[in-house]
Amino acid sequence: MSVDIVVPQEMWGDSTEGVVVTWIYQNGASVAKGQPVAEIMVEKAQLELVAPASGKLTILAVPETVIGRDQVVGRIESA
Amino acid sequence: MAQPVPAAAAGSERTLTMARAGREAVFSEMRKNPDMFVIGEDVAKLGGVFGTTVGMAEEFGASRIIDTPISETGFIGIATGAAMAGMRPIVEIAFVDFIGVCFNQIYNFAAKTHYMSGGQFKVPLTFMIGYGGGYNDAAQHSQTLFATLGHVPGIKIVTPADAYDAKGLMASCLQDDNVTVWMVHKRLWGLGWLGFPLPKALATVPEHDYTIPFGQSRIWREGGDVTIVGLGLTVHNALQAAEQLASEGISAEVLDLRSVVPLDREGIFKSVAKTGRLVVADEDYMSFGVTSEVLAVVAERDPTVLKAPAVRVAYPDVPVPFSRPMEDFCLPNVERIVAAVKSTMKGKQ
Numbered sequence: 001m002s003v004d005i006v007v008p009q010e011m012w013g014d015s016t017e018g019v020v021v022t023w024i025y026q027n028g029a030s031v032a033k034g035q036p037v038a039e040i041m042v043e044k045a046q047l048e049l050v051a052p053a054s055g056k057l058t059i060l061a062v063p064e065t066v067i068g069r070d071q072v073v074g075r076i077e078s079a
Numbered sequence: 080m081a082q083p084v085p086a087a088a089a090g091s092e093r094t095l096t097m098a099r100a101g102r103e104a105v106f107s108e109m110r111k112n113p114d115m116f117v118i119g120e121d122v123a124k125l126g127g128v129f130g131t132t133v134g135m136a137e138e139f140g141a142s143r144i145i146d147t148p149i150s151e152t153g154f155i156g157i158a159t160g161a162a163m164a165g166m167r168p169i170v171e172i173a174f175v176d177f178i179g180v181c182f183n184q185i186y187n188f189a190a191k192t193h194y195m196s197g198g199q200f201k202v203p204l205t206f207m208i209g210y211g212g213g214y215n216d217a218a219q220h221s222q223t224l225f226a227t228l229g230h231v232p233g234i235k236i237v238t239p240a241d242a243y244d245a246k247g248l249m250a251s252c253l254q255d256d257n258v259t260v261w262m263v264h265k266r267l268w269g270l271g272w273l274g275f276p277l278p279k280a281l282a283t284v285p286e287h288d289y290t291i292p293f294g295q296s297r298i299w300r301e302g303g304d305v306t307i308v309g310l311g312l313t314v315h316n317a318l319q320a321a322e323q324l325a326s327e328g329i330s331a332e333v334l335d336l337r338s339v340v341p342l343d344r345e346g347i348f349k350s351v352a353k354t355g356r357l358v359v360a361d362e363d364y365m366s367f368g369v370t371s372e373v374l375a376v377v378a379e380r381d382p383t384v385l386k387a388p389a390v391r392v393a394y395p396d397v398p399v400p401f402s403r404p405m406e407d408f409c410l411p412n413v414e415r416i417v418a419a420v421k422s423t424m425k426g427k428q
Contacts, residue, residue, distance in 0.1 A: 019271060021096075021269070021270070021271040021275060021276065022094070022096060022269060022275075022276050022281060023094070024093050024094060024095065024099075025091055025092075025093060025094070026092070026094065029091040029092070030091045031091060039096065039099075039269075039271075041270075041271035041272065044272040046130055046270050046271060046272075063275065063276075064275050
């Protein structure tokens with residue numbers, strides 16, 4: 001099963017654009033649900049994205065790229 | 080320019096920013112020591128101007144993560160007194176420029192009490208301080224000031240250049256029983272609004288606790304023709320300079336001081352004795368600074384190891400300009416380091 005990683009609605013405030021600053025884990029790494037996996041920036045606030053499920057991480061939005069609301073920035077394939 | 084996503088790894092190692100790595104050490108020590116607390120401006124509600132205390136107010140509560148008014152003399156006095164009474168305070172000063180306000184508390188009380196009391200009082204106080212320019216914040220928010228602090232006996236000063244060192248040096252500071260200062264260049268925190276993380280400042284950081292001893296420099300790159308000494312951001316500039324120089328056939332060794340006090344005099348001399356040439360890059364003011372002290376190490380031990388005069392690449396003795404071209408001109412950037420190295424190589428075949 002695959003779970004999408006999207007920026008939670010409450011992190012956006014009035015903004016529509018953010019940016020990926022860095023991924024904490026590499027593409028293909030095993031992560032556990034609730035672990036921080038990436039840091040993103042919305043306005044000038046640095047926020048962390050946590051894994052919505054346990055499994056293998058696939059990175060879709062690379063660091064320094066602009067992301068929008070509802071954009072799938074990564075996926076987690078659970079075993 | 081977008082960074083490529085790192086290739087798939089077998090395990091699940093974490094690559095952390097320096098801000099995250101440093102605060103991981105603080106979290107860990109705070110959990111072990113109920114007498115440890117954080118005090119400063121914007122540390123609780125905001126989580127630190129540079130993200131040094133994110134999540135701590137939620138875990139440790141308002142009695143241990145304490146927001147203060149803009150009153151450095153007051154809260155550093157509080158912290159010094161608390162440390163003398165047996166607690167282990169951590170003081171955040173976001174910008175090193177602000178130490179001017181409260182320097183009496185730092186250098187007359189915090190730094191000297193252990194000595195003046197004949198060792199009866201220890202002052203286990205750690206400062207977390209941001210420094211450095213390069214982002215047009217002008218003369219009162221861009222300074223480095225290693226030498227201003229380092230000149231006073233009784234203060235240990237470290238400045239990591241990557242996330243691994245950020246965590247290990249922070250742990251060493253927090254475990255030390257007297258005044259320590261953990262300083263991070265603003266360009267290195269890994270916060271998007273201060274510039275995306277430099278690839279080499281991000282590092283694999285173990286989840287377990289570890290320390291890095293004070294006064295132990297680190298060789299980032301070995302070389303045979305010249306030693307480039309840097310610390311903090313200038314390590315990254317020196318590494319880029321070394322890359323450029325390699326393409327021109329010059330082999331540069333890059334030595335990261337990691338500690339300003341105590342200074343790894345043995346490590347500096349050993350490297351310079353091997354290469355025979357020395358360039359020191361520092362964003363603090365040139366005169367009476369870290370660069371001078373590094374040159375003094377060689378001059379005092381054996382200046383005959385030098386095949387050419389040593390060169391300092393530091394901040395000119397002027398206040399930091401606001402204008403971008405003027406500030407860029409002053410910074411110890413890659414171009415200035417490359418030129419300095421080449422000036423030491425004249426006549427070498």
